[in-house]
Amino acid sequence: MSNIIEVTGVTYLYSRGTPFERRALDDVSVGFRRGKITGLIGHTGSGKSTLVSLLNGLYKPASGTVLLDGKDIWESPKEISKIRYRVGLVMQYPEYQLFDETVRADIGFAPRNLGLSKEEIEERTLRAASFVGIGEDLLDKSPFELSGGQKRRVAIAGVIAMQPDVLVLDEPAAGLDPRGRREILGGLSKYVTEGGGSIILVSHSMEDMAHYCDDVVVMGGGRVIKTGSVAEVFSDKDALHSAGLDVPASLRIAEGLRERGINLSGELYTPEGVAEAVIKYIGGGRK
DSSP, rough: EEEEEEEEEEEEEEEETTTTOOEEEEEEEEEEEESSEEEEOOOOSHHHHHHHHHHHSOOSSSSEEETTTTTTTTTGGGHHHHHHHHHEEOEEEEEEEGGGHHHHHHTTTTHHTOOOHHHHHHHHHHHHHHHHHHOOOGTSSSSGGOHHHHHHHHHHHHHHHTTTTTEEETTTTTTOHHHHHHHHHHHHHHHHHHHHHEEEEEEOOHHHHHHHHHHEEEEEEEEEEEEEHHHHHTOOHHHHHHHHHHOOHHHHHHHHHHHHHHOOOSSSTHHHHHHHHHHHHHHOOOO
């Protein structure tokens, strides 16, 4: 499967040319597969947020290229704004950017800017709202009357309504309770499976990465430390530990059981995987 977006040999410097110059990304090359959810993990300062800001042209690399469908996004600098419709970026706490009178108007803001017809705007608005779990009964309410989790979903729907080729989200479930996390991240999974989108998901939660992602990219010190499928990445504890990260709690539980002579097999990096492995183990007559 081809990459929808990738960076090759990208370096980015903060405060370039000053005594405070700092290398945020150092010769980074990584690709993100089309039609998949790719998790981007690493500690604060690892380069995650800088990388996602490069993907839609908010930042321009000091060297290297950012390729969208194989084409350098900076090939025509005057048209970089078009890239931002194709690579939708949702930063942390996007609900603070809500401003319109109704939920419907807020979600439809970007499609209106694209000059679409009223019918197309309405269709995109309803479709985006459905992906994030915003019912039609909320569309004509003020976004400021909603709960924090609902506001977050409205803000994400506003980016989905652009129908970007790639949706990039920086900690979309930060600060939410478990139910809110499931609703938002579950909606994003639905967006990929039913809408044909591609998602890059930044998170500190190993559990969210294990449960919702297809691939994972591990970053540390401005470099890519490890890439691969969820199973490949979370089975490489050394790579995770070198980035200052731990394996998901489910995998730690499975390892604790193994130390006690209960050898489980399967996808042990999610609660569902561990539960299935335990049922299989008991069903095999072991105690």
